[in-house]
Amino acid sequence: MSAQTATAIDPEVKAYVDRRIAELQAQLPDNRVTLVVFSGELDRQLASLVIATGAAAMGMEVSIFYTFWGLSALKKEVHLSGKGLKEKMFALMTPSRLEKLPVSKLNFGGVGRVMLTSMMKDKEITSIGELFAMAREMGVNMIACTMSMDVMGITKDELLDGVELGGVATFLGDASRSRTALFI
């Protein structure tokens, strides 16, 4: 005899309301974060991984699109055979391991990087390599921008295993249904 029972609602009316609500629901952003990591600098890569792992820990879906200098984070090793001269120069000038990335400021011959890494250790803050591995374990999607790979002459087998490839349409698709999208 509770006034809470909804049994009195005409099923046809309820179906209409539910359909209209579902149409709107489909247009709402998902519980999702999408990052474009354009910069190859240690501090900006670090910031992106802190946000990505934080969002994953909160149960959000996370995608990181690595473009331009940001691609460094996904490179397995420096790989020079079969490249043209300009591509070789690019490969040598862009670091292949996260730990070697320069810091955007204070980069006096690597002093900034060493100091930041060392301070992170003193404070027991996870290193960037550990953060990256943690992000992958937490299911963060790592996507390499195919156009950047083309321009920079990076091939799929130079990238870490399990990395996805995608273009601007993939990014925009993910970003459009995200609550938050950032360009880092």
Added chain:
Amino acid sequence: MSAQTATAIDPEVKAYVDRRIAELQAQLPDNRVTLVVFSGELDRQLASLVIATGAAAMGMEVSIFYTFWGLSALKKEVHLSGKGLKEKMFALMTPSRLEKLPVSKLNFGGVGRVMLTSMMKDKEITSIGELFAMAREMGVNMIACTMSMDVMGITKDELLDGVELGGVATFLGDASRSRTALFI
């Protein structure tokens, strides 16, 4: 005799539902992307145009707000008459053509720019000038930040024809109804 017919719904109920739905619909973001291009560096300008043309190709409305150093992309030519000394220095120190923009990394006396442009050509990737023209043809709104113009002493007739002018309120209005807004 189909159960699908909605004719049984009281028109007054239907009108109430539709009105409430429309109120929510008006609060949803449009199929729109808004970019702030703050940086005048070739690689970041390139990234913004790749995103803008990609979004336009997907049928999204796109606005790019050019502020600070980003304004370089909209400048017609260096124009010095009628400027104060400081404004002249700014005008000479900020490039006036997209093709002359420095790259944020590897800018050893212009080597980075030449190398990036040349690699883009090798890969038949559209040049930045072509991308910019393509974006305008596709209907991407190019908006010059009036406050930046004031600070940097850039007048409207130094900007490309057809460029709109706008302030922070214009940007926030567009960004608020966008699915994705990025600061580049």
Added chain:
Amino acid sequence: MSAQTATAIDPEVKAYVDRRIAELQAQLPDNRVTLVVFSGELDRQLASLVIATGAAAMGMEVSIFYTFWGLSALKKEVHLSGKGLKEKMFALMTPSRLEKLPVSKLNFGGVGRVMLTSMMKDKEITSIGELFAMAREMGVNMIACTMSMDVMGITKDELLDGVELGGVATFLGDASRSRTALFI
């Protein structure tokens, strides 16, 4: 006798519609802007304050998360007692007052900063210190990233009074319910 009266709608139907609408409403972004200010450069700090004060003037809720080099904006003064050597180096190398921040380009021994500030004055554009004070008066939430404080060895009493502390979860919570979130 107006057809507009909704009295004919069954209260149970109306309650059902209103509940479904309220559920969706709760998932819509608020009229809110969230900024991450990562950079300590004068021009980027200036851009963030222009956006923040603009949004506040338009009646939006605004939060700024200051992380990494961006934290400079919140520092009261250089404070060295009780720090380790590396933290002292960081404290000395990062400016403690907004007016002393370098500009991301044209920073020839401070020339860029002086020139930009002077041009802003010529044009009667508010100085960065005034903009910062105005933002606080307008109710912009200034939040210091606790992880960055840890890494850089900055303590709460080195920050301006009234600054909140927060981590990545605070940022993601605010960003998720914002119409616009930018990484600057």
